[in-house]
Amino acid sequence: MRACCLFILFAVLTAPAGRAQNNHVRIAEQNAPAVVAVNVAKTDGSTFTGTGFVLTPDGLIATSRHVSENALYINITFNNGAVSGEAANVAAAGNVDLSLLKIQARNLPHVTLGNSDLVLPGQTITVIGNPRRLQNTISSGLISQVRKKADGIIWHQISAPISPSSSGSPVFNAAGEVISVAFASYKGEGNQNLNFAIPSNYLKELVQAAGYTLPQAAVPPQPAEEHYSTNPLWAHIQKSWAICKQLWHKWFPGEPQNTLEK
Numbered sequence: 001m002r003a004c005c006l007f008i009l010f011a012v013l014t015a016p017a018g019r020a021q022n023n024h025v026r027i028a029e030q031n032a033p034a035v036v037a038v039n040v041a042k043t044d045g046s047t048f049t050g051t052g053f054v055l056t057p058d059g060l061i062a063t064s065r066h067v068s069e070n071a072l073y074i075n076i077t078f079n080n081g082a083v084s085g086e087a088a089n090v091a092a093a094g095n096v097d098l099s100l101l102k103i104q105a106r107n108l109p110h111v112t113l114g115n116s117d118l119v120l121p122g123q124t125i126t127v128i129g130n131p132r133r134l135q136n137t138i139s140s141g142l143i144s145q146v147r148k149k150a151d152g153i154i155w156h157q158i159s160a161p162i163s164p165s166s167s168g169s170p171v172f173n174a175a176g177e178v179i180s181v182a183f184a185s186y187k188g189e190g191n192q193n194l195n196f197a198i199p200s201n202y203l204k205e206l207v208q209a210a211g212y213t214l215p216q217a218a219v220p221p222q223p224a225e226e227h228y229s230t231n232p233l234w235a236h237i238q239k240s241w242a243i244c245k246q247l248w249h250k251w252f253p254g255e256p257q258n259t260l261e262k
Contacts, residue, residue: 114177129169
């Protein structure tokens with residue numbers, strides 16, 4: 001029984017950290033091909049590079065409005081080095097820093113948008129972007145707070161690092177869904193990781209208003225024998241407890257079956 005308790009303690013202490021690390025790796029592997037660099041030549045002659053991400057297989061791309069505004073020409077660079085033809089600026093939100101671009105394409109890898117109304121402070125996030133044009137940089141952090149501005153607009157304050165060219169980076173939850181779009185940070189001495197993102201539900205509204213349809217998210221099949229809580233810590237406790245009960249009944253077959261339920 002002592003060995004069984006030690007096993008539970010070990011599982012509780014080690015599993016969440018390992019799971020968090022695996023989540024970042026999995027999210028990066030699944031979504032990095034859909035994160036792009038947005039290359040912009042402005043009407044004033046300047047050039048700018050931001051980040052965007054593919055929403056649909058036929059080339060609908062989300063980015064920050066300030067990345068694509070006043071653009072004379074836009075094209076897209078994918079993480080494999082491929083460069084698109086000219087991207088059209090098809091929609092821009094009036095109340096938040098979001099815009100939509102469109103290129104001619106087929107069968108592109110794309111992200112899945114989550115429900116940003118369910119986001120909570122303290123939630124773990126993964127961000128994929130192009131800070132300082134370093135394409136497909138993976139960073140992690142937390143939802144530091146959900147902020148409601150005086151005009152009623154919601155922002156996500158995030159602790160994941162944001163740098164120039166990161167604008168338009170997708171912010172993923174632990175399930176690999178985009179829950180917000182990074183767009184701004186507080187700069188200056190003494191400010192550390194005070195960064196902000198636009199919730200994904202504003203992006204869903206923009207996509208719908210522009211007349212586009214997002215693909216349905218695929219639901220991965222669940223093994224029939226798995227019926228544990230979606231909370232990682234509780235799931236590991238349940239699995240460890242079930243193993244302990246099996247070992248107890250194996251070692252002490254004469255004991256009543258409900259000994260460990262008391």
